Amino acid sequence: MNATIVTIGDEILIGQIVDTNSVSIAKRLNNIGITIFEKLSIGDSREVIVSTIERAMNNSKVVIITGGLGPTKDDITKHTLANMFGSRLVYNDTEGEHVRQLLARRGIEFTELNRGQAMLPECCTVLHNAHGTAPGMWFDTPKGGVVVSLPGVPFEMEHLMEDEVIPRLKARFELQSIVHRTLITRGIPESLLAARIEAWEDALPKHLHLAYLPAPNVVRLRLSAYDVDKEQATTEIEAQFDKLRNLIGDNIVGYEGSTLEALVHDILIQRGKTLAVAESCTGGAIASKFTAMAGASNYFLGGVVAYANEAKRDILGVSMDDIECFGAVSEVVALEMAEGVRRITGADYAIATTGIAGPTGGSKQKPVGTVWMAIATPEGSRAVMRNSGTDRGQIISRASAYAIEMLYEEIKNNTNK
Amino acid sequence: MNATIVTIGDEILIGQIVDTNSVSIAKRLNNIGITIFEKLSIGDSREVIVSTIERAMNNSKVVIITGGLGPTKDDITKHTLANMFGSRLVYNDTEGEHVRQLLARRGIEFTELNRGQAMLPECCTVLHNAHGTAPGMWFDTPKGGVVVSLPGVPFEMEHLMEDEVIPRLKARFELQSIVHRTLITRGIPESLLAARIEAWEDALPKHLHLAYLPAPNVVRLRLSAYDVDKEQATTEIEAQFDKLRNLIGDNIVGYEGSTLEALVHDILIQRGKTLAVAESCTGGAIASKFTAMAGASNYFLGGVVAYANEAKRDILGVSMDDIECFGAVSEVVALEMAEGVRRITGADYAIATTGIAGPTGGSKQKPVGTVWMAIATPEGSRAVMRNSGTDRGQIISRASAYAIEMLYEEIKNNTNK
Numbered sequence: 078m079n080a081t082i083v084t085i086g087d088e089i090l091i092g093q094i095v096d097t098n099s100v101s102i103a104k105r106l107n108n109i110g111i112t113i114f115e116k117l118s119i120g121d122s123r124e125v126i127v128s129t130i131e132r133a134m135n136n137s138k139v140v141i142i143t144g145g146l147g148p149t150k151d152d153i154t155k156h157t158l159a160n161m162f163g164s165r166l167v168y169n170d171t172e173g174e175h176v177r178q179l180l181a182r183r184g185i186e187f188t189e190l191n192r193g194q195a196m197l198p199e200c201c202t203v204l205h206n207a208h209g210t211a212p213g214m215w216f217d218t219p220k221g222g223v224v225v226s227l228p229g230v231p232f233e234m235e236h237l238m239e240d241e242v243i244p245r246l247k248a249r250f251e252l253q254s255i256v257h258r259t260l261i262t263r264g265i266p267e268s269l270l271a272a273r274i275e276a277w278e279d280a281l282p283k284h285l286h287l288a289y290l291p292a293p294n295v296v297r298l299r300l301s302a303y304d305v306d307k308e309q310a311t312t313e314i315e316a317q318f319d320k321l322r323n324l325i326g327d328n329i330v331g332y333e334g335s336t337l338e339a340l341v342h343d344i345l346i347q348r349g350k351t352l353a354v355a356e357s358c359t360g361g362a363i364a365s366k367f368t369a370m371a372g373a374s375n376y377f378l379g380g381v382v383a384y385a386n387e388a389k390r391d392i393l394g395v396s397m398d399d400i401e402c403f404g405a406v407s408e409v410v411a412l413e414m415a416e417g418v419r420r421i422t423g424a425d426y427a428i429a430t431t432g433i434a435g436p437t438g439g440s441k442q443k444p445v446g447t448v449w450m451a452i453a454t455p456e457g458s459r460a461v462m463r464n465s466g467t468d469r470g471q472i473i474s475r476a477s478a479y480a481i482e483m484l485y486e487e488i489k490n491n492t493n494k
Numbered sequence: 495m496n497a498t499i500v501t502i503g504d505e506i507l508i509g510q511i512v513d514t515n516s517v518s519i520a521k522r523l524n525n526i527g528i529t530i531f532e533k534l535s536i537g538d539s540r541e542v543i544v545s546t547i548e549r550a551m552n553n554s555k556v557v558i559i560t561g562g563l564g565p566t567k568d569d570i571t572k573h574t575l576a577n578m579f580g581s582r583l584v585y586n587d588t589e590g591e592h593v594r595q596l597l598a599r600r601g602i603e604f605t606e607l608n609r610g611q612a613m614l615p616e617c618c619t620v621l622h623n624a625h626g627t628a629p630g631m632w633f634d635t636p637k638g639g640v641v642v643s644l645p646g647v648p649f650e651m652e653h654l655m656e657d658e659v660i661p662r663l664k665a666r667f668e669l670q671s672i673v674h675r676t677l678i679t680r681g682i683p684e685s686l687l688a689a690r691i692e693a694w695e696d697a698l699p700k701h702l703h704l705a706y707l708p709a710p711n712v713v714r715l716r717l718s719a720y721d722v723d724k725e726q727a728t729t730e731i732e733a734q735f736d737k738l739r740n741l742i743g744d745n746i747v748g749y750e751g752s753t754l755e756a757l758v759h760d761i762l763i764q765r766g767k768t769l770a771v772a773e774s775c776t777g778g779a780i781a782s783k784f785t786a787m788a789g790a791s792n793y794f795l796g797g798v799v800a801y802a803n804e805a806k807r808d809i810l811g812v813s814m815d816d817i818e819c820f821g822a823v824s825e826v827v828a829l830e831m832a833e834g835v836r837r838i839t840g841a842d843y844a845i846a847t848t849g850i851a852g853p854t855g856g857s858k859q860k861p862v863g864t865v866w867m868a869i870a871t872p873e874g875s876r877a878v879m880r881n882s883g884t885d886r887g888q889i890i891s892r893a894s895a896y897a898i899e900m901l902y903e904e905i906k907n908n909t910n911k
Binding site: 367379471 | 531566602605606775
């Protein structure tokens, strides 16, 4: 079972927004056993929309479209689809009333443009959008396929997929399963890893597909099986992963989309230990990675973003003499920050960062990208320096990752801690 | 001048990664006057790669491909392209030596697989990848177009685009300009905004394209002109925006990709005022929005992520009696947090958040999504409560946006402050 995902909107083609809709749709379709054949993004042009959807219907039983359903003149998806399926637009009382009430609750006047949002192709099944003013549309195609049009607002699209589209697809088609399992390795470069596991890779059964997903210091290995029985494929993949554990066990750090911060999160909750962070150059990025995860309040006591030197001194108790003598970006200050936040929060573990995120502030001795990271534990503290690149965003994200990695290394094996 | 962007990799089709490469490529091509006709993502399948590139070459003079150039067996882009262009792979000494040295610097052994990365189609122009082991490839097509293949690692791709691809495209084609300008409005819903500016919209010259980009509480209006003289089109768009200022001036809050935090950033720097934040439920998200911007150290003194009640008390001086009496999520505590962080940092302005990000912790009186936001200024402090949705990520992002909006409202007009 194949699907094509089409996102419509010039804002995608000019790079004004990052398309996350197709990511979420792809995941949901994969979950119910539908393989994505192709994802594409096209502009708000009638001819392109028509030719794209016609081609997509030839390639895939299911075509999911997002975007172009708003009330304004640049939104042409609905009219184009009505034309394509030879259907006229008729006013839908239920949807019209819903839009009127939704706007009334927000204190917004119901205009002719809003009325237009309840004008829907006669031939489609209307998918009620409880969270917005643009309903979704489900078209059955002559060849037994389905074309679904959804609004581009991510939140509205998500609810429509979950509540209206997925249940209908499951009822409509006999679906097999797709199974993906991803294993995360650290410490072996991709090419050496490939050499180490070559015999294993060559012996994989044909229906298990291996992918290498390299990132700095991490290579993820994904095994995928399409159109299979879920339990059987999962067991089979697990057995293959068991073999890998024998080959590269020490380098395996986790599974399935789990990030290092998620692993730390799990370990801290499991052991009943607590964490605090003190951030200078990462500016809250580390705190927000942890607090983004449900359950963080079980271990995350607090964080201090000590950007100004006075904040380092007044909140964390860093010595101003040390800042003057060694600089704010130094081993001494990183250690005092970690120890300071550990002391004031009473946390078991603390990590700290201080560095030069740029673009200005660098010097010959300490160029932009220089970051000191420290960890303070019940047993003591230590710091390391890493150069984290040249781009501000990259420096913040790498320094955050390194600091979390220090913590992970500290706690991963020590079950007494 | 049209281009098609093709990203290759099953990880994109199954929703395992968000494709940001095509966003960055689209922006860079737009900057030099090349319009994106279509963006598409396909899997690691030989036939699909071939048919997609053939179709893309029919639609566009320029085809940019990313992904599938790694050293492992699932990387098939290079062999597929060599086949398509009827070329054999030959060992490239320069690139081979570069890969060997790059790996040596990282202390990694040079294997047969790495050697394979320097095997390149004889017919292509090799694009040197200074930052990685997979070179880019530039193919001239028989019909006078160009197919470029780049590695999927974002950092490597960026450098190759900037240093190798863009200069070659500018030299190769006579390019006109594309101009996009975006204006940000607040406080008018999309449908009412469209009604207010209808006459203006209808009178726009044919070559200026208007797009509405709605988001919660904000509608962005973009005017785009393709294949034009840059200066002339910019002047023309500015003149149209002048007319809009007469119609909806009070609702215009900024231009071109500027976020509210960027506006606050500019105002604070301009007036020499300082900021501190105290975050509970937003967990560092607000601090990291500000500190992500270059120059934040001019005004951002610090932040406290006071997640545990003890951290609210010990770092910010929030009264434990008040927490017990009113709850951590309350007007009183929000105010004490804002005032506390303002006091300990000495900042001119402080904002604070305390709320229930979920998924647990809600009650009938205070359901998940309840967030109190406070602002403390030289003139006093105040707090508001907003319900910010039901999803943890959404609650964090909305509450951050509301708190920043409070600050923006406070400082936008008051030039004395």
